[in-house]
Amino acid sequence: MRSDEFYMHRALDQARLASEEGEVPVGAVVVDALGDIIGVGYNTPVASCDPSGHAEVRALRAAGQQCGNYRLEGCTLYVTLEPCMMCAGAMIHARVKRLVYGAAEPRAGMVESKANLLAQPWFNHQIEVSAGVLAPASKKLLKAFFAARRGRA
DSSP states (O other): OOOHHHHHHHHHHHHHHHHHTTSOOOEEEEEOTTSOEEEEEEOOHHHHTOTTOOHHHHHHHHHHHHHTSSOOTTOEEEEEEOOOHHHHHHHHHHTOSEEEEEEOOTTTOTTTTSOOGGGOTTSSOOOEEEEOTTHHHHHHHHHHHHHHHTTOO
């Protein structure tokens, strides 16, 4: 199995694709227990007119299709930005084993920043969390994107 940094670089590649399409640069990959990437995704809510078009949801959907099952037990989700409530719920429903994320999301992060949703005892599934992996690279992409949007590139 490769390092968390290796897989986070793949998620950052996805985030760059989102940025190139004018979407907020968030990328995600799903890795199975053998270390194979089985799903990738990047943000597309604007282009797809789909509020669920987040990187995590798209990567989970792709992984589910690859596996032929919506349950992704034993899998790790790597994402460049701390997940929102919707994405945290999708991970719980998919039975993801582990979440690795880059930058914190102080406005809407539901893993640690605004709430600790994944650690609540009433869920029937618990997810291991590793935060801050390649966070500076994730933050740099986000800052550059929003600076360009404001005309300060």
